[in-house]
Amino acid sequence: MKKPEILAPAGNFEKLKTAVLYGADAVYVGGKEYGLRAGAENFTFEELKEGIDFAHNRGCKVYITANIYAHNKDLDGIRIYFKKLKELNIDGLIVSDPGVALIAMENDPSIPLHLSTQANCTNWASALFWEKIGFKRIILARELGISEIKEIRKKVSLELEVFVHGAVCVSYSGRCLLSSFLTGRSANRGDCSHPCRWKYYLMEEKRPGEYMPVFEDDRGTYIFNANDLCMIEHIPELVEAGVDSFKIEGRMKSLHYVATVVKAYRQAVDSYFEDPEGWQCREEWKEELNKVSHRKYSTGFFFGKPDSNGYNYSESAYYRSCEFVGKVLKYDPDKGMALVQQKNKFSVGEMVEIIGPVGDPIKIKITEMKNEEGEPITEAPHPEQLVYIPVDIPVEENYIIRKPIAE
16 A cells, blocks of 8 residues: 655745655645746745755655646747756646647656646546556545545556645636636636635625625525535555545645644654554644635535535634744754744744654743844734744754644
């Protein structure tokens, strides 16, 4: 039984480092062009080189996204971009457009091609087609159930990747025109404005100004605001289905999200392979996933078409029990002081948790704070401000600091 890869999102170099350090086997990243997350910071060419070196030195693979649906005007630029990628030692190229795939194959046949979920591979015949033309991996459509994945696994030998955690689009495998229609920003070209997350009302033309909320009942469906996906309780089913890679969504999410989610799935997968027969999903893993910003969790299409309690619902709220407030830059064991880069406001007297790649969260009360000049302060209100706080237990660079949100 093969242990599946944990594949993490990396919207910038800092998040790539976090994903690698917190247990990812591979990361997926985008350059400044031709990926489907234009809103992420993404990587310059030099940053790609640096990120790939960092990951490879720690045994982690790097996949590059180039999964836009191209127009004629894009093709020359794509050829130039792919020629530059030949200079990098990338482990896979994620594409969805057949024309883009052809250019990639002509440019460097040695780079493994991964079929994006945007290509909507939903059956074994389609998977077999992509395998026969040279693809090494398929990122299966999110609309597939476990039984369908098992059947595809029996018919093909290429790798199968599925999304196991994160946000879900309301459209078919992310192919959506809503953003283009409402804002002129194309989701299929990496510039989605996420209008499916907005709050909508209906107005009847002869009753201007009378807004009626859109909701779900037994006679109709609330079409927006898909639940977030969470499959951490179903590691055994995914492994038994023959999934090779567990993909976590979130190139635009925070460092806290990347660290927390990657660590939880790393622990869950490792625990399963240590004792498959006795494995149970631990409550602390689920509690950790509830600490990051998310919508209500569901299992998507894995166990049948989602009902009103799974995929669609009548509110669009985000939930989290903790707020990301800082990142450790270094630690002085002699003084017992950590230098922290502030991400959100925190103050003397507050309780915080510090998490690292291994072990349980460290809970401390902030008894004092000092600025870079060593002067006492009571709070860190400024973005990216550097402050010192006392920590009795040794911590390391890239540990994450968060504080509970009062209910």
